[in-house]
Amino acid sequence: MAGLSDLCASVRGLRDSVRAGQSELLRGWRPCLKRAPFVADAANLAAYISFRRQDLRELQDRLAELGLSSLGRCEAHVLATLDAVLINLDALLGGPPQLAELEKLAGRIRQGNRRLQLRARELLGPVPRHHRGRIMVTLPTEAASDRHLVRDLIKCGMSIARINCAHDDEAAWTKMVGRVRAAATAVGQPCRILMDLAGPKLRTGEMAMQPAVVHLKPKRDAAGDLVMPAYVMLDAGTAGDAAQALPDRYPCLPVPADWLQRLKSGDAIELVDVRGRKRALHVVERAGEARVMAGAADTVWLAAGVELHHVVGHGKSKQRHAAIVGPLASRPGSLTVHVGDLFLLARVQAPGLQAFPAWGAEPYAGHIPCAQPEVLDYLRPGERVFIDDGRIAARIERLDGAGAWLRVTRASSKGDKIRSAKGLNFPDSDLGLSPLMDKDLRDLDFVARQADLVGYSFVQSAADMDLLAAELTARGAAGMGRVAKIETRKAVANLPEIIVHGAGAAPFGLMIARGDLAMEVGWERMAEIQEEILWLAEAARVPVVWATQVLEGLIKTHLPSRAEMTDAAMSERAECVMLNKGPFVLDAMAMLDDIVRRMRGHQRKKTARLRALHW
Numbered sequence: 001m002a003g004l005s006d007l008c009a010s011v012r013g014l015r016d017s018v019r020a021g022q023s024e025l026l027r028g029w030r031p032c033l034k035r036a037p038f039v040a041d042a043a044n045l046a047a048y049i050s051f052r053r054q055d056l057r058e059l060q061d062r063l064a065e066l067g068l069s070s071l072g073r074c075e076a077h078v079l080a081t082l083d084a085v086l087i088n089l090d091a092l093l094g095g096p097p098q099l100a101e102l103e104k105l106a107g108r109i110r111q112g113n114r115r116l117q118l119r120a121r122e123l124l125g126p127v128p129r130h131h132r133g134r135i136m137v138t139l140p141t142e143a144a145s146d147r148h149l150v151r152d153l154i155k156c157g158m159s160i161a162r163i164n165c166a167h168d169d170e171a172a173w174t175k176m177v178g179r180v181r182a183a184a185t186a187v188g189q190p191c192r193i194l195m196d197l198a199g200p201k202l203r204t205g206e207m208a209m210q211p212a213v214v215h216l217k218p219k220r221d222a223a224g225d226l227v228m229p230a231y232v233m234l235d236a237g238t239a240g241d242a243a244q245a246l247p248d249r250y251p252c253l254p255v256p257a258d259w260l261q262r263l264k265s266g267d268a269i270e271l272v273d274v275r276g277r278k279r280a281l282h283v284v285e286r287a288g289e290a291r292v293m294a295g296a297a298d299t300v301w302l303a304a305g306v307e308l309h310h311v312v313g314h315g316k317s318k319q320r321h322a323a324i325v326g327p328l329a330s331r332p333g334s335l336t337v338h339v340g341d342l343f344l345l346a347r348v349q350a351p352g353l354q355a356f357p358a359w360g361a362e363p364y365a366g367h368i369p370c371a372q373p374e375v376l377d378y379l380r381p382g383e384r385v386f387i388d389d390g391r392i393a394a395r396i397e398r399l400d401g402a403g404a405w406l407r408v409t410r411a412s413s414k415g416d417k418i419r420s421a422k423g424l425n426f427p428d429s430d431l432g433l434s435p436l437m438d439k440d441l442r443d444l445d446f447v448a449r450q451a452d453l454v455g456y457s458f459v460q461s462a463a464d465m466d467l468l469a470a471e472l473t474a475r476g477a478a479g480m481g482r483v484a485k486i487e488t489r490k491a492v493a494n495l496p497e498i499i500v501h502g503a504g505a506a507p508f509g510l511m512i513a514r515g516d517l518a519m520e521v522g523w524e525r526m527a528e529i530q531e532e533i534l535w536l537a538e539a540a541r542v543p544v545v546w547a548t549q550v551l552e553g554l555i556k557t558h559l560p561s562r563a564e565m566t567d568a569a570m571s572e573r574a575e576c577v578m579l580n581k582g583p584f585v586l587d588a589m590a591m592l593d594d595i596v597r598r599m600r601g602h603q604r605k606k607t608a609r610l611r612a613l614h615w
Helices: 002-032 036-051 057-065 078-092 099-124 147-155 170-187 257-261 373-378 438-450 462-474 489-493 495-503 514-521 523-539 552-557 562-573 585-599
Strands: 134-138 158-164 192-196 214-216 226-228 230-235 252-254 268-272 278-286 291-296 300-302 307-312 319-324 335-337 342-346 364-369 384-387 392-400 403-410 416-418 453-456 481-486 508-513 544-547 576-579
Touching (some): 002 078, 002 495, 036 495, 036 523, 099 508, 134 585, 147 158, 147 170, 147 585, 158 170, 158 576, 170 192, 170 438, 257 319, 438 453, 453 462, 462 481, 481 489, 489 523, 495 508, 495 523, 508 514, 508 523, 523 544, 544 562, 552 562, 552 585
Parallel strands (some): 134 158, 134 576, 192 453, 230 252, 342 364, 453 481, 481 508, 508 544, 544 576
Antiparallel strands (some): 214 300, 230 291, 268 307, 335 416, 384 392, 392 403
């Protein structure tokens, strides 16, 4: 009995400590709580933060051994759960039964769970008919012109259409918005529109253009025998201009139209390539009036100015008709780096260049500009830099007037290429950048008029939320719903204040942007951090969007991985799941809905649902 009394005293002391911490937090938050519906939610969030500032693992074990709540699922109703545990402990100690009080507490617990559902509906809209969860889908450019695509997405369960303001323009966005509104009306299913501000996305600048060369390389087996020729498209439609990349898998060579008209299936085309090798192409088939497909059985290097000779006939009747390959479009180069290489992330916006070994004694790879050079002023030696979604890692060795000198610490054994417009992450650096750039402010004019929700990229503090609120108010959209994308270490550290300032002003939600966030907190901590975000959001009764590469393999290649399926199952605990654009997104939506339906029979948030199993 003494042990039980000590346990009861521990829980009572915990409850008193939680209430004291709650009061202290609420005093600081009170000026931000401008929306009356959020006041009770903020109080529960304050209680949860105070509750989780203590290590409760031993207490949890002792409560579970007595068949009582282990406090592990109290996010949405902290004090009600603690009070219910205390009443049950008092009863075990011989105190009078308090059934009426327990019923009241049960009602408060149910209300806490319902409030999250209400907040999700307020921000994200209802769950579509015949579906188990909300799905947000990023619209591709084609959505501006393809009404069938948007209608199919809504029919398959898209409840929120996401427009990424980093792509396309206002003309395309206007068409997308119109397509979504019209399709939602036609289908009879509400679909909200979220427009995602680009924010200060840090990227590499431009690389120098490389001479345009077409490299044809046929496939051979281990014995060197030909397996498949290399194909090229001879195109008279681009003969007057530099040939651009075609929307198919084959490179393109611009040639004169009259010469192209002579070609027939099976004809030979002789040439000397840019390396001085005699080579031949063979006409495979015509691909329209202005295009002919040809194949090469040997490796061929082609460039503008190479002579092509169409060979007709044999022996003395043999004729050769010459044509010159027209101009080819140059392509941006790349900077190849290996582990141990030093390269310069430059301030000057001159195109980047690959270095040559003779340029220095140490392995200097070259330089590439930083598209936002002002961030270099915030960097310090020793800090880490991740490039291209973490594929390449480096550490800042020194800084000078030229920029940041980076030493490569991770790259593939054969080296990796750094190309133009690749993402840069500085997880150890406090960059001091505003989340609203000039472009974002211009885009916000459109968003405030046309969208239902605004996605806020790279938010890091309460002040950032206040900045967005002020800009929306200035545009007559003070009540517009907003979704803060959590994608930096600083945002995670400031998450309670971000929630209070966001939800205290308007309908509010969080997006776990796991791509950049993984770069910031480290791959090994990503699972832990996303759990903590889910817990804190549930305590604040704030809906969460689970984002980044959900079922990405299925969407892009029609083949999901086992890890993707597990990740999709975990997404059930969020109020909405975001899928990226891709050719098989409709299949991914159907699979995700099936996964969510199954998982919600087993689990709600962290609580296991014990439906009957059939073994």
